[in-house]
Amino acid sequence: MTDRLLDYDEALATFDPVLGLEVHVELNTASKMFCGCANVFGGEPNTRTCPVCLGLPGSLPVVNAKAIESAIRVGLALNCTIAPWCRFARKNYFYPDMTKDFQTSQYDEPIAYDGWVDLELDGETYRIEIERAHMEEDAGKLTHAGASGRIGDAEYSLVDYNRAGTPLIEIVTRPITGTGAKAPQVAKAYVAFLRELMLSLGVSDVRMEQGSLRCDANISLRPSSTSPLGLRTETKNVNSLRSIEAALAYEIRRQAAVLSSGGRVTQETRHWHEEGYTTPGRSKEQAEDYRYFPEPDLVPVAPSAAWVEELRATLPELPGIRAARLQAEWGFTDAELQDVVNAGALDLIEATVAAGATPAAARKWWLTELARRANEAGIELAELAITPAQVAAVQALVDAGTVNDKLARQVIDGVLAGEGEPAAVVASRGLVVVSDDGALSAAVDAVIAANPDVAAKIRDGKLQAAGALIGAVMKDLRGQADAARVRELILERLA
Amino acid sequence: MAITAAEVARLGELARIRLTAEETETLAPQLEVILAAVATVSEVAGDDIPPTSHALDLVNVFRADEVQPSLPAEAVLAAAPATEDGRFRVPRILGEEQ
Numbered sequence: 146m147t148d149r150l151l152d153y154d155e156a157l158a159t160f161d162p163v164l165g166l167e168v169h170v171e172l173n174t175a176s177k178m179f180c181g182c183a184n185v186f187g188g189e190p191n192t193r194t195c196p197v198c199l200g201l202p203g204s205l206p207v208v209n210a211k212a213i214e215s216a217i218r219v220g221l222a223l224n225c226t227i228a229p230w231c232r233f234a235r236k237n238y239f240y241p242d243m244t245k246d247f248q249t250s251q252y253d254e255p256i257a258y259d260g261w262v263d264l265e266l267d268g269e270t271y272r273i274e275i276e277r278a279h280m281e282e283d284a285g286k287l288t289h290a291g292a293s294g295r296i297g298d299a300e301y302s303l304v305d306y307n308r309a310g311t312p313l314i315e316i317v318t319r320p321i322t323g324t325g326a327k328a329p330q331v332a333k334a335y336v337a338f339l340r341e342l343m344l345s346l347g348v349s350d351v352r353m354e355q356g357s358l359r360c361d362a363n364i365s366l367r368p369s370s371t372s373p374l375g376l377r378t379e380t381k382n383v384n385s386l387r388s389i390e391a392a393l394a395y396e397i398r399r400q401a402a403v404l405s406s407g408g409r410v411t412q413e414t415r416h417w418h419e420e421g422y423t424t425p426g427r428s429k430e431q432a433e434d435y436r437y438f439p440e441p442d443l444v445p446v447a448p449s450a451a452w453v454e455e456l457r458a459t460l461p462e463l464p465g466i467r468a469a470r471l472q473a474e475w476g477f478t479d480a481e482l483q484d485v486v487n488a489g490a491l492d493l494i495e496a497t498v499a500a501g502a503t504p505a506a507a508r509k510w511w512l513t514e515l516a517r518r519a520n521e522a523g524i525e526l527a528e529l530a531i532t533p534a535q536v537a538a539v540q541a542l543v544d545a546g547t548v549n550d551k552l553a554r555q556v557i558d559g560v561l562a563g564e565g566e567p568a569a570v571v572a573s574r575g576l577v578v579v580s581d582d583g584a585l586s587a588a589v590d591a592v593i594a595a596n597p598d599v600a601a602k603i604r605d606g607k608l609q610a611a612g613a614l615i616g617a618v619m620k621d622l623r624g625q626a627d628a629a630r631v632r633e634l635i636l637e638r639l640a
Numbered sequence: 641m642a643i644t645a646a647e648v649a650r651l652g653e654l655a656r657i658r659l660t661a662e663e664t665e666t667l668a669p670q671l672e673v674i675l676a677a678v679a680t681v682s683e684v685a686g687d688d689i690p691p692t693s694h695a696l697d698l699v700n701v702f703r704a705d706e707v708q709p710s711l712p713a714e715a716v717l718a719a720a721p722a723t724e725d726g727r728f729r730v731p732r733i734l735g736e737e738q
């Protein structure tokens with residue numbers, strides 16, 4: 146990585162960022178977009194293909210009704226207009242991830258367009274305008290064989306077409322202005338919102354780590370909010386909420402450094418690397434020419450107003466409304482709720498509460514201890530190897546006095562390390578708090594005997610000195626004691 | 641509509657067809673004739689005839705979201721020039737960074 150970067154605050158003091166986000170969502174239909182092959186993640190390569198998704202000559206695609214239904218519901222939830230008549234188009238390109246040498250997509254007739262969503266961030270509302278949400282199919286999966294696994298030094302590539310033909314919705318925003326230094330957070334909040342939205346609609350499992358929600362983040366800088374838009378870069382491979390924020394912050398600093406030194410931003414695709422930087426990909430100086438034309442194998446889609454209204458009636462409680470309801474139920478402040486939403490923890494906390502924990506306890510575990518571990522591992526909260534039910538079980542152990550907070554953290558260690566359920570970890574690691582007063586008293590007596598000076602101070606009324614003795618007892622008992630009870634015992638003896 | 645040799649070269653590039661300079665020179669006027677022939681259609685079609693992309697007057701031809709059996713992987717791969725680990729093996733992809 147050799148990019149020069151400007152300090153973030155300095156970059157924002159000099160330039161006004163403009164965002165654009167393209168989000169691909171894989172629909173969770175049972176079958177693929179144009180054929181009956183099963184639509185599931187992974188599996189043995191090339192076991193879910195047929196003449197249609199392999200693009201064999203003479204095969205005829207037929208549109209999956211459920212995919213259209215999902216696309217219309219997504220469009221409605223994004224406050225879009227639903228096209229009364231639209232077509233699929235062929236997007237022609239040559240790349241081995243598509244056997245047909247074209248991708249079936251929509252071009253100038255998207256099924257949904259002109260929508261908006263409002264995002265709340267730090268007490269401000271940001272309106273994100275949706276230009277379009279269109280339907281298309283996913284491509285196959287390439288593996289590059291070679292020294293590094295990178296395409297540059299690949300000897301050859303291997304292709305698995307299981308994913309080819311998976312229904313996708315691509316949601317494209319209009320340029321997002323007025324976010325200033327918050328641009329990366331707004332982008333993250335937007336994608337977090339879309340993830341919640343898709344979950345509440347039940348149209349996708351939106352697992353970013355499996356690629357069922359993918360984000361391409363465009364950003365450009367301009368000298369001021371009244372200047373024309375600058376040249377933009379499109380960063381791909383941003384596959385977690387954290388990466389979206391980090392990748393955009395990086396691009397702001399990089400572009401600002403280029404512009405500040407009198408340079409010109411190259412309009413190009415860039416790739417995000419989890420190590421924290423972007424590298425240039427294809428240059429977009431020459432506009433791509435996909436020679437789109439209407440797909441002759443598919444007839445137009447013309448959703449009737451009655452069908453659209455029927456689908457509108459099926460829209461569930463949407464994320465904003467749901468968040469507001471949960472906030473009221475849980476008694477969280479606006480700031481607390483915002484932290485939960487931005488951490489992508491709403492579902493996790495809801496499930497933890499459903500499993501018996503109090504909202505406050507659920508929030509405490511997910512947003513502190515578990516958030517720290519997810520951060521360290523560079524993964525999303527939901528990817529941690531602990532379930533909401535297990536978190537609730539840990540809290541139940543604390544409430545029952547079986548373990549204290551410190552031991553609870555060790556229980557979490559055990560669960561994350563695959564040692565089983567919380568109760569099993571407690572048993573196998575011997576983590577139970579020593580509640581037997583006999584054992585506690587013996588430990589307290591031993592510590593008092595070993596520290597006569599400190600004991601004398603406490604006898605003289607310097608109660609704050611008790612801390613040293615409590616610490617020593619806790620150490621002897623390997624943390625497996627209730628500190629408050631230890632303090633009581635010490636003060637009783639030295640009264 | 642005048643078609644230049646440069647335009648033919650660009651089309652060749654997009655279609656991944658290698659054309660010599662002589663071929664682009666020869667094809668340019670030929671494509672011009674073809675385009676002119678197709679353009680005569682618009683002379684016949686009046687303002688009351690909308691452009692169409694399909695011969696059938698149908699909309700909303702859908703299938704139910706039901707899984708059908710896929711082809712066996714062996715049969716699928718048997719048609720490939722080269723395979724490895726149950727996947728299609730394709731030549732190194734040049735000129736593009738992923």
Ligand SMILES: [Zn+2]
Nearest residue numbers: 180182195198
């Ligand atoms: Zn298929």
